[in-house]
Amino acid sequence: MNYAVETKNLCRVFKRKRSRKERKQEPTKENQKEVVALDDVNIQVKEGELFGLLGPNGAGKTTLIKILSTLLLPTKGEAWVAGHNVAEDTFNIRMKINSVSGGESSGYGLLTARENVWMFSQFYDVPSKVAKQRADDLFKTFGLYEKRNQKMRTLSTGERQKMGMVRGFITDPDIIFLDEPTLGLDVNASRVIRRFVADWVREHEKKTVLLTTHYMMEAEELCDRVAIIDKGKVLVCDTPENLKKTVRRSSTLRLEIDPLKDYSKFRDIPGIRNFSKKVNPETNRSELVFVIDDEAAVSDILSVVTGEGKRIHELRKTEPTLEDVFVSLVGRALE
Amino acid sequence: MNIHLRLNLRAILGRAYPRVIGSLREPSWIFFEILLPVLAIAAYVFIYQALEAPPEFVGFVILGGAMTAFWLNVLWSMAAQLYWEKEIGNLQLYMMAPMSRMSLLGGMAVGGIFGSSIHASATVLIGVLLFKGPALVFPLMLIPIFLVTLIALYGMGMMFASLYLMWGREAWHMASLMEEPIYFVSGFYFPVKALGFWVALSASVIPITLGLDSMRQLLFPSVAAWGLFPVEIELGILVVLAIIFPIMARIALARMENLARRRGGLTLRWQ
Numbered sequence: 274m275n276y277a278v279e280t281k282n283l284c285r286v287f288k289r290k291r292s293r294k295e296r297k298q299e300p301t302k303e304n305q306k307e308v309v310a311l312d313d314v315n316i317q318v319k320e321g322e323l324f325g326l327l328g329p330n331g332a333g334k335t336t337l338i339k340i341l342s343t344l345l346l347p348t349k350g351e352a353w354v355a356g357h358n359v360a361e362d363t364f365n366i367r368m369k370i371n372s373v374s375g376g377e378s379s380g381y382g383l384l385t386a387r388e389n390v391w392m393f394s395q396f397y398d399v400p401s402k403v404a405k406q407r408a409d410d411l412f413k414t415f416g417l418y419e420k421r422n423q424k425m426r427t428l429s430t431g432e433r434q435k436m437g438m439v440r441g442f443i444t445d446p447d448i449i450f451l452d453e454p455t456l457g458l459d460v461n462a463s464r465v466i467r468r469f470v471a472d473w474v475r476e477h478e479k480k481t482v483l484l485t486t487h488y489m490m491e492a493e494e495l496c497d498r499v500a501i502i503d504k505g506k507v508l509v510c511d512t513p514e515n516l517k518k519t520v521r522r523s524s525t526l527r528l529e530i531d532p533l534k535d536y537s538k539f540r541d542i543p544g545i546r547n548f549s550k551k552v553n554p555e556t557n558r559s560e561l562v563f564v565i566d567d568e569a570a571v572s573d574i575l576s577v578v579t580g581e582g583k584r585i586h587e588l589r590k591t592e593p594t595l596e597d598v599f600v601s602l603v604g605r606a607l608e
Numbered sequence: 609m610n611i612h613l614r615l616n617l618r619a620i621l622g623r624a625y626p627r628v629i630g631s632l633r634e635p636s637w638i639f640f641e642i643l644l645p646v647l648a649i650a651a652y653v654f655i656y657q658a659l660e661a662p663p664e665f666v667g668f669v670i671l672g673g674a675m676t677a678f679w680l681n682v683l684w685s686m687a688a689q690l691y692w693e694k695e696i697g698n699l700q701l702y703m704m705a706p707m708s709r710m711s712l713l714g715g716m717a718v719g720g721i722f723g724s725s726i727h728a729s730a731t732v733l734i735g736v737l738l739f740k741g742p743a744l745v746f747p748l749m750l751i752p753i754f755l756v757t758l759i760a761l762y763g764m765g766m767m768f769a770s771l772y773l774m775w776g777r778e779a780w781h782m783a784s785l786m787e788e789p790i791y792f793v794s795g796f797y798f799p800v801k802a803l804g805f806w807v808a809l810s811a812s813v814i815p816i817t818l819g820l821d822s823m824r825q826l827l828f829p830s831v832a833a834w835g836l837f838p839v840e841i842e843l844g845i846l847v848v849l850a851i852i853f854p855i856m857a858r859i860a861l862a863r864m865e866n867l868a869r870r871r872g873g874l875t876l877r878w879q
Contacts, residue, residue, distance in 0.1 A: 287873075346869045377697055383634065392626065396615075396623075396702070398706075
């Protein structure tokens with residue numbers, strides 16, 4: 274089997290300088306010198322696959338992308354992209370890949386959007402005429418055609434992000450890394466990007482996309498397979514359907530309540546596999562998600578809340594989502 | 609055509625493009641790149657005229673003023689450029705692309721030379737029209753001297769680009785620190801020989817020092833006695849610098865990239 278991307282026991286550790294104050298203190302978990310960004314990561318992405326890396330901020334997704342796009346070296350382990358080792362054969366990898374990051378605003382404000390993407394295409398040996406034609410086609414797809422001859426500095430943030438997508442796809446890469454490509458975009462712009470990515474993989478049999486996201490809906494909608502990553506470790510890797518099956522025999526209970534003083538009581542309730550909580554600062558309410566194996570736990574959960582004299586504003590039992598898979602694995606929500 | 613050659617030629621043209629366009633699209637350069645240098649030129653011209661110095665000295669100053677365009681370009685748009693590219697998020701896209709990193713710097717240099725040549729020519733034209741320098745001779749030797757000076761100078765800028773990136777924010781201060789002292793020790797507005805042999809010799813490591821000195825000797829042969837070395841020797845030294853600096857730039861770039869891949873953070877702008 275030819276893998277577009279393969280990693281074996283991949284590790285990446287960042288060393289950070291400790292401040293003078295920290296050097297005087299005993300090393301603790303907070304001020305430690307080394308940060309483990311990736312810990313023994315093993316993934317295999319098939320050619321033609323749309324593969325998702327789902328995880329919260331700081332999980333190691335971007336670090337993995339940086340290694341695969343030859344910008345970083347692994348500390349330990351190995352990685353191959355299009356069959357080439359990332360540490361040794363960078364030229365052959367770089368000719369076949371491209372990468373787009375959400376929130377990017379690369380390019381020069383003085384140049385037009387079209388000139389900017391043309392410039393980047395020249396670093397990949399794309400003939401000028403081909404690049405200009407592809408740029409126009411992609412600008413049409415992303416709804417930027419009318420603005421293609423405007424200076425980049427006059428474009429909005431969302432438009433620049435779409436220009437980043439044009440830049441990434443203008444080289445017609447075999448493998449593209451999309452790092453949170455819809456980050457901060459409005460609903461419509463995100464939908465355009467998601468539709469384009471899905472169509473691109475479907476229409477080109479051998480093209481591969483590795484997408485990182487912390488939007489579970491995006492991963493669920495787009496990806497053939499998803500790896501859930503947290504604190505540098507890949508926790509599970511399967512199709513979204515199979516992942517959801519792992520919690521299907523469980524139920525997901527969502528509660529919106531007044532904040533409690535102590536949430537640890539929920540840990541002692543039998544039948545709760547895991548739960549997450551976050552406080553909505555706008556409503557000042559706690560949003561709790563419980564993955565429960567035994568329905569009897571529901572009454573105990575409600576007793577804890579009402580026992581503290583707090584109000585239950587909403588109670589829902591829902592179909593499992595990828596976020597529920599994440600909650601059941603790590604005990605906290607994605608965002 | 610060989611794929612590497614084709615790719616790198618395209619990359620040079622691609623990276624030169626913003627600088628070429630920038631020179632033509634932003635009229636603000638007329639003020640910053642021409643009028644301000646002309647003011648500096650005017651100050652020296654009036655001093656020389658007040659001291660009744662030979663008219664060739666007016667020519668020295670105009671030439672020096674014109675060459676400031678190249679020096680400023682090397683300092684701020686070559687040496688400091690990779691640092692700015694990192695800040696705006698372009699550098700990681702450049703480092704991920706398959707072209708040689710030297711093509712990236714080469715493109716910056718080609719575009720910079722184009723833009724600075726326009727600025728320098730305009731400065732010379734205005735300087736000559738305003739201050740009426742002496743009659744010029746234009747020997748052919750001027751062409752290789754000028755070209756080799758630019759290759760050595762931009763080679764030095766390419767080398768500094770990697771070093772500035774490693775120095776991080778201090779790059780800004782380094783550039784500021786180097787700007788005025790180099791004007792002085794390289795003799796932008798007076799013959800460098802006036803600083804004494806050893807100071808002038810030390811300053812010769814900066815290619816513009818000998819480049820200016822040679823061009824002055826060739827353009828104003830009547831005051832060639834002010835030259836530091838004979839033009840042929842200066843050309844020889846410039847050729848050596850034009851070979852050494854690009855080689856050192858290549859080594860520094862490779863080291864920087866290797867360090868960046870090992871450490872992370874040097875070329876990357878994290879979200």
